[in-house]
Amino acid sequence: MLLSPLLSQDKIVLGCEVLAASFVAYLVGLVIYNRYFHPLKDFPGPFWASITTLWYCRAVRCGRGQDHQLPIHKKYGYFVRLAPNLVQISDPAAIETIYGPKHEFIKGEFYKGFDPKISKRQDNFTEQNEAAHARRRRTVAHLYTQAAVLEYEPSVDRCIALFYKRMEEFAESGAVIDMSIWLRKYTFDIIGEIFYGREGGFGFIRDNVDYNNWCHLMDVMPNPVAAITYVPYGLRNLYFMFQMLYPETRAGAKGFFTVIDQSHAAVKQRLDDMAAGKPVNRHDVLSKLLDIVNEKGDFGILDVTTEIWAMIWAGSDTTSIALCSIFYYLHKNPSTLAKLLDEIDTAFADGTLKTPIRFNDAIKLPYLHAVVREGMRIHGSLGTGLPRIVPSGGVEICGKYFAGGTEVIMNANAVQFDKGVFGEDSESFVPERWFRDGERAAANMERHMLQFGYGKRICIGRHITNTEMYKLLPTILHDFEFELVGNKEWKTWQGWFHQQSDVNVTVKRRVRRT
């Protein structure tokens, strides 16, 4: 009763009108500020990108490579404003400034979307606090060195044997297979072997089943997650609810929690087996992570779960995309394939390679090395770039000043095409570039590859990837002949992951030259 004069209908309507008018005035003011007064106003880029983060959000969510890979830089140059407070830079000279040790650029808010919140400590990939990251990375780094990874070689061999058996069956049946799918099963199974304690992997290759829908999850979940931090703050719940209207996002969200459950279950299983005195693989990462729990006070069981959870996301699709790129470009370029086969056959003939192929032997093949580098250069596994925040005080990057708090990004799929570093033919698949101009030029290209990131946040799992690739490729290429059906182009998706599909091939037993 007392409040009724305050809540008269007229006053409520007036209040709503004032609120709506203020909101519209705020939006108009923001647009004018972003476009004409923002410190980044002079950087070139699309109009809509200069006034709202939703433009870049759409680019990531919808896998629009033309908006954040090489084409956008062809249009606007080395610096492109992709959102009001975000500039993407493709000048290779900026890598050292942004990702190198000289300045303290921290990871952008983008990474928050990937935090599973399993433990109070985040995984290395999502951790934004540099000191916390350094502590965690020091704690686990010894599990990921090349020497440590070689201890997991028998696990990789088991998955290769399963893959090989499948290829034999396909050669026998004459079936058409999508190689992008089978390479994905291979990399998932290896994560299953070395992080989840499953001998023979998750069974993706063995049973030809996408258990828990994890492969499907990788197709559908990273895109909304990678885009969400570019939705204006107040609209994120709405965006999330809207995304849930898509059945595939609902499946992805469910899968997100299944991965967490399965990660808890894998750790529990290993602890139970150890307590029961059952034989377990003491050489896999899971065992070694549990050893750390016993040795260090600040790394608990939930940190083990977090670590193996992260590897499903970080270690499976990334590697299969790289493998698929190498495989596809080899089969699109028969003369390159022929040269590589020559090298592999000679290595088998002179005893450099033997079955099962050792990583340390395969790495000695120079042409294979060039093919691997080139496949990863021309098609980066991550479709979008790696966001960083300019430290307070501001930093000059390649002659342009950026105020503290500005977000900057470099995208491997733009940088790795730079003609100054990689040559005039940088848009073509040419493995020869890795030795044609001598060691200094090759080292210079290597320094400007962003495929695995750079500096202290560089990919910790890259030796696992290399081991998987250098062992599988010569094994299958030596014994099987693949033909791209109709020599068709693949399909690609340019969101957070740079997935390929429709790499359809037939498989035959290879008739080798004598």
Ligand code: HEM
């Ligand atoms: C071709 C394969 C791979 C590619 C292209 C790749 C790419 C990357 C990139 C670009 C980063 C840096 C992210 C950033 O700076 O924001 C990164 C970090 C990371 N990667 Fe990979 N990755 C691959 C394979 C793997 C594998 C096999 C694993 C583990 C099994 C792994 C685990 C990680 C982790 C844990 C980080 C965070 C490292 C840190 O910040 O300390 N990656 N990866």
